[in-house]
Amino acid sequence: MKEEKYYYKFTYVDGTTEEFExxxxxxxxxxxxxxxxxxxxxxxxxxxxxxxxxxxxxxKSEREEKERITEEKLKVDAEAINKIRF
Known part of the structure; x- marks a missing residue:
């Protein structure tokens, strides 16, 4: 089985962020x-x-799941807007 990729995001005191894979x-x-x-x-x-x-x-799997959910929500929102417009 292939190892899972991990993403580490560091937030610094000045508000900047840095991510490492x-x-x-x-x-x-x-x-x-x-x-x-x-x-x-x-x-x-x-x-x-x-x-x-x-x-x-x-x-990586958590990130992909979040992206999938976001895409689904955007699709539902776009469909709802289209129903309101027409």
């Missing part, structure tokens, strides 16, 4: 087990948790 949930363990205020995401990125106010994690 990982092939497994290893980053979850790093975040939970970190005894430091800093964590290495990959060879190019180091996160300083002193600047982070929120971390959200989402799997």
């Amino acid at each position: 990982q092939d497994d949930n290893e980053l979850t363990s790093k975040i939970k087990d970190s005894k430091s205020n800093r964590i290495v995401i990959n060879k190019h990125v180091l996160i300083n948790f002193n600047n982070v106010i929120k971390v959200t994690t989402e799997t």
Whole structure:
């Protein structure tokens, strides 16, 4: 079975966000087990948790389900608008 993709979204104190895609949930363990205020995401990125106010994690299947539901809602809304107009 193929591993699930994970999306990690970091929200910083200045309101900016940054998202990282990982092939497994290893980053979850790093975040939970970190005894430091800093964590290495990959060879190019180091996160300083002193600047982070929120971390959200989402799997690829969760993201796809949200997108599917949003598309269905938009379709229903468009159909309702068309009924009102005509």
